[in-house]
Amino acid sequence: MDENTVFEINDFTNVTDMESFGAAFESILQKHVSFGRRPFLPNDVKYKMVVTATNFVKVGTRTVQIELLQPVANSSSEHVFNHPDDENEGENKNPEIDESIVVPFTATKEMQFHEDVFLSHDDLTVKFGVRECILISSSDDSDNFTDESQYNIIVGEIKTVIHMTGCEIPVFCYIKEKTLDFIQGYASDGNECINFTSSVLRNINKRHCNLHDLLLIFKEHLGAGSSAFHDDVRICSRFTHIVKLRKSKYHRLYTTDSFTRLANGLVDTLPFDTIQIVATWKGFRENSLTENHNYSDFDVNYASYWSVKINPSKNIFGVFDEILGVYSDNKRKQIKTDITCGDILEKHYVQQTTTNAFQKLTVNSASDVRFGNSHQSDREGTTGPVAPAIIQAWVDFIFQGHFSNDHFSDELQLMNDSNVYSKDASHNDIKIDEDLENLFNCPNISSSNDFLAPYKCAKKDTTTWRLAVALANVRVYMRSEPHAEPQLWIEFLLQLRKKYENMEDVEIVPNGIDHTLCGFSQKMQMIQLCINARKKRHAILDCAHMDKNDEFFDASETFRKNEICESDVMGRREKSSMMLIGDPELPMYLPITQDPCPLTDEMIDQRNSHLFSLEEEARVNEQMELILSDMQSFKAANPSAVFADFLRWHSPKDYNEKTETISERMLIPNNVWLRSWDNTKPVPAVNQKRIFNYTKIAEETFEQFENATLETVRQWIKPTVFAATLERMAEIESAYETLEDKKAQKVKIAKTLANATQNIVMADYNTISNYCCQSEIIHNMKIYLIHLFEKARESMEPPLPSNEDIRKAVKSLVNKTVANIWENSGLTETDYIVKPQEPIGRALAVLCQVDKITEKQLLNSERKEYIFSWILKNSAATGHKLFYRMYADLRSDKHSLYFANNSDCNFFSSSFI
């Protein structure tokens, strides 16, 4: 043979698309699969199918996706059964099958009757019984196998490869779109084979919707074997019922109790409105249960077990989402927030009446201002979003922590009556809302969790804290009225100004500005310090005919300086034990001195950057204020004192009493200390220029407050709102013990918030926001479920479910829902399985009003599924056992049948290749 012939052979092996597909498929099998007998898994369905390999193979112009699905042990399977039923375990093994002869073909073994198959979450396990398979589908939805002939070509190739390699894993192939669930498959061990087929119907023939008719279909499908019915068909079935609870609309009720607490609970819908009960009948033989057009034995109360889940409402978010949402989501900002609160109100209400009102701060209260149309102006107070009595109560709460307003409860009732209920609300619904409102409010807070993490926010029980709570609450309470929030801010400012003018306390300041608190809290403390300084100044200026009612006292203050009482002229505080060096006859008097100006963080930053920008000399001069003031005071108190005397008082390190010498550094010629001393005149503190110019600082702060945009206001109270939310979260959780001990998580969250508040880390705030919102949703669900269970228990006959039973049930139900909603919840979705005749099952039946499910509903429940299984003990050809299986999935819009037929006549052989 010459070389050319070899070339010709190469040329000849011009592979077809199918051949190249076959080769690719084979190489995939070689790579991922071990051939021959597959391991058989114990039949307890604690496995889930996981895609372990995905490959894409080109067939002509089309790309097909080949996935290998393999069973992985489900680690959280301990929750599968609430009460494991030991007596059933023996039935898992079918005693009629003699396993001793040969190691069986796993695919046939898996399709044998297995009564717990409905506990599996895997589609293909339910449909065909398999727990391991290769799945072929079109990688692109627009490019499906549109007919069976295309499928047959592919499957033909696959069969060839399977037989060649001895791969015993079933191979499935989707025809048309995946969502149609039209799937065919094949498996073989060389001797016998299984054909998997399906038929999906959209136009449903009502005749084939019950057990009786489906059984006929199954038997017809058995074909040849049907003559040999010496054994019963075994069946299991599963009916899905969706039970509607009351309508999901929920109305928040306003109560005096809830008024002063950070709002929590539901926004406007109940956490869920339907409960899904999936009633399963484990294996039974044909004729033991009947179902036909007119009659059904499938009474939901007598199912083998229920798998129950709650279906969350569309809007499951709670109030915390409403409160914290404005900080993370721009969409939720219902009004423009980048303009001042005054402007917000102005824009939406009659302009000429509000312009003056909010610019002139001497107005007593915004409640005196009338908004709205003129025909309403004869009504008492404001026609703005928040009624005068309510807003007054809120302002009183902010400043005093409590309120007493006679009109308040009437107004509250009015609010509840008018906006809240439409006419169709039934008395019962209102009652439930009241019950829930009470539940969410947690009237009995057993222990309040005080986080020790150092949040940089206002302290609890301060005005700032209450302001943050009130501003958050007003947003929740007046959800439909976004202008309520700016209105409250303006009312707060007016009251703050009033209190400042009257020198009433507005905030707790124990010991100077607390720099560990947030910026806004520091501003409030500053106002209080300004008030304190004013009080002190007034006390020093001990003048008889001061007009206490004069609101413009500050303006006239400078003119009264000459009226200072004679006794204070020296500005002496106390006599010291030292005698003056300047005049040894006289004792040294310690002078009354001025306090340095308190500074907020913001002011410190400004001052520091200013100092930083100066040259050294200017910097020193800038900081001389306090020393000059001290020198003036000291000279006034001790007219005959010398520089050494000043040092003995002010900087004792710089004067050696033993050697009676001044330190070297203070003796440097023309140093700033000496120079200043020489140039200072004696002036008692009271007559000096004020170091803490409280009038100026207070006015500047007020100006900031008045000109703040709504967004700024929200940012100011942000750290406090977040801390208050976490605190409230801890309160409500401890009140109902709804959350298991999650101390580590709580500590972590507390630390995250501490970091967020201290370093203004947006990501950390978002973490807290998500945590609070999710926790509240979970809490709301639990509270509502507990409420439903307890209500149900009231109308039950003994034996009643214990609190522990209810707690467990609630936990399982909620965990399942949570795992469904958030993938990252860390919870695995496990079924909540309950037996209908147990106390908790009966409670569920009452709760869902299962007794009201009618015969008709039973016959047409949401979804009905059946699995039929039959064994032909002696096949005609080989005398082997052959297995037949049919799964029927009946839904309102789609009926699907899935067949798995075992055959020992394996006509397909690899021989023709």
Added chain:
Amino acid sequence: MSDDSSSPLTTLKILITGESGVGKSSLMLRFVDDVFDPEQAATIGVDFRVTSMAIDGNRVKLAIWDTAGQERFRTLTPNYYRGAQGVICVYDVTSRSSFEKLNHWMMEVDTYCTSNNIIKMVVANKIDMMNRVVSREEGLKFAKRHRTLFIEASAKTKEGVQCAFEELIEKIIQTPDLWENDRPAFRLGDTPDENGGGMCGC
């Protein structure tokens, strides 16, 4: 931003505190300008110097804040802690009272500093003086108890000054949480031990 390799990695704020007359300004001036003036005037309020140094090949800009030690200015010092990454508490080895007041200064650091893991250093100054009354062991013991860095120095003879600052800056650079702008989320299990017990080898 330019790719200029000389652009500093970060700017660090270092605060120097301690009793009046222990030599805070002298230490700063020795480090920044390499000068010593025995007649250094008493600081009024706060004084600054800006300098830069190279640590592990990175240039770091330093803003050194020198505070006044006198009682009268003490109400102001809390203001200066804002944003500081390192604090140097100085005492005078010839003055026991300045050593005894260290407790007060450490407490102030813990109260007012804004970073959780601010780096603290105790510097024993004036070791060139003959009339020492506070021993090295006492200083070391104090530093260990408060988990701070410790070094003995003399602004007059230069001894230990450069080393003190270098040690402090290095420690800060090793704690990126202190100076990185995009701070990672709060890490659990951060032990404060990292900051303690260090000692300069020179």
